[in-house]
Amino acid sequence: MLSLVGGRVLLEDGTIGETDIHIEGxxxxxxDDTRSNGKSAWNVRGYLVLPAVIDLHGDAFERQIMPRPGVHFPLDLALQETDSQMISNGISTAFYGITYSWEPGLRGRDTAVELLDALDTIRPHLVCDTRVHLRWETYNTPGADDVAEWIETGRIDLLAFxxxxxxxxxxxxxxxxxxxYASRSGLSTDAFIQLVGDVAARKNEVDAHTARLAKIAERYDIPCASxxxxxxxxxxQYHKLGVSICEFPVNAETARFSIANGDPVIMGAxxxxxxxxxxxxxxxxTAAREGLCSILTSDYYYPALLRAPFKLAADGVTDFATAWHMVSKNPAHAAGLEDRGTLSKGQRADIVVIDDSNPNCVRVIATFVAGKPVYMFDAGYRMCA
Known part of the structure; x- marks a missing residue:
């Protein structure tokens, strides 16, 4: 049993109150602020205590795999380094945005399969609750059977079209x-141009494969995004297929349509x-100010996700609780993860402790995943009787 004592806690009703959080199992x-004997306690007075961050879309791990064009590093090393970067930024649940494209190379089939296999192997050694957001390029019609199989065998947690x-x-x-683009694919420019032409010729196949995969995902309760x-x-059109998440809409009209139809809108931190x-x-x-942004994700830069809610609040775009829900409560709900995203009794103890004394440079003091302290910036003097 563990208690976090005296922190400024973001409560379920959106208020912030000084109280204690008790963790068990x-x-x-x-x-509450009552303590019982036999508990270990951490003094977190003065710090913000928030539900940890849930990232539905992050693909910055690609830079750990290939930091320069044509320069590759082992997947286990890249994934471990990514995991460390995420927990140091308060992320406790991470959806790896793996692209399965018609392009060969970094976003082709071989890399997608290698990443899925590597995650299966290394997941027990990673700290974040690690999940897969498969980004299927719809013109990759030859890969549709692979995607269907991966859904059916439980290897995909979120599917994006x-x-x-x-x-x-x-x-x-x-x-x-x-x-x-040619360098990323490993092809010459002439060969890449030829490939693009061949792929464009598949246009009449796209809709049928999209509808099929959306139906399979619905059968297995896998959330989908366009x-x-x-x-x-x-x-x-995607809403009619049961694709319930609108990810990075190009304009406000599209975001407004999605919100009006009850579908959350993802934007990038x-x-x-x-x-x-x-x-x-x-x-x-602007979208957040107009009520057109439900969820923020790290997209291509993990540190942005922790800091974006503070900026939204500081700039008067929205209140802090609403902004923080964009990285915790709302993504949890969109992904069907009802056991996390808020600080309330019975929820997973996924918690981040933050020093916000300098609002322009907030710092993670500790990250907890399922009650375990997995990252500590300054652990030693925080223990108290």
């Missing part, structure tokens, strides 16, 4: 962008920190 056994073909086709006339929705009409989209799309802070 990996769960929160109580929230991606279509980046138009973006890549538009880049073919830009030598720099073409070289980037990625980079360009219009309410596009989002509406880096978008919040940078003050806008890196590709000139919907601004996450």
């Amino acid at each position: 990996g769960l929160i056994s109580g929230i 991606n279509d980046h073909l138009d973006m890549i086709q538009n880049a073919l006339t830009n030598p720099q962008k073409l070289a980037k 990625h980079d929705d360009e219009s309410p009409e596009m989002r509406g 880096p978008n919040v920190l940078r003050g806008g989209s890196h590709c000139n799309r919907l601004c996450a802070a």
Whole structure:
């Protein structure tokens, strides 16, 4: 048994109160200021005590695998390093955004299979509750059977429908962008151009495979997201298929349509920190101000997810509790993880303790996953009688 004593706790009703959290058996056994003998206690007075972060979409691990074009490192090393980075940023539940594209190389079938196998092997040694968000490129129709099998065998926890073909086709006339995509795939530029043409010819196959995979995911209670929705009409088609999450909508109209239909909207935390989209799309802070953002994810930069709620609150975009729900309560609900995301009795003791004395540079003091302290910035002097 363990108690966190005297922290400023984000309570289930959205208020922050100074109280104690008691942990037993990996769960929160109580929230009050009464203590009993036999408990270990940590003095966390002055610190914020929050439900730990749940990241539904993070693909920054790709940089641990291939930090430079053509430079690869072993997957076990890359995944362990990613795990360490996440817990130091308060992330307790992590969905690895593994892309299964028609491109070979970093986002091709071989890498996807290697990553799934590596996660199966190393998961018991990782600290985060590690899950898979498979990002299936819809023009990868030959891979649909693989995706169906992975769903049926329990290897996928969230399925996203991606279509980046138009973006890549538009880049073919830009030598720099073409070289980037060709390098990532391991192909020459001429071979990559030929591949894009061959893939575009599959257009008439896409809708049927998308509908089939959405139906299989629904059968196995796997939540699904549509990625980079360009219009309410596009989002509406996915909504009809039971795809309940709108991920990175291109514009406010699409986000508004999703919210109106009861589907949560995911935006990127880096978008919040940078003050806008890196590709000139919907601004996450603007969306949050207008009630069009339900969930924030790390996207391509893990540290952003911890800090974005503080920025939203400091800038007056929303109150702090609402902002923090975007990285805890709301993603838990969207992913069907009803055992976490809030600090309340009976919930998993996934907790982050934060020093917010400098609002512009908040620091994680400790991260707990299922009641275990897995990261401590300054552990020694925090123990108390």
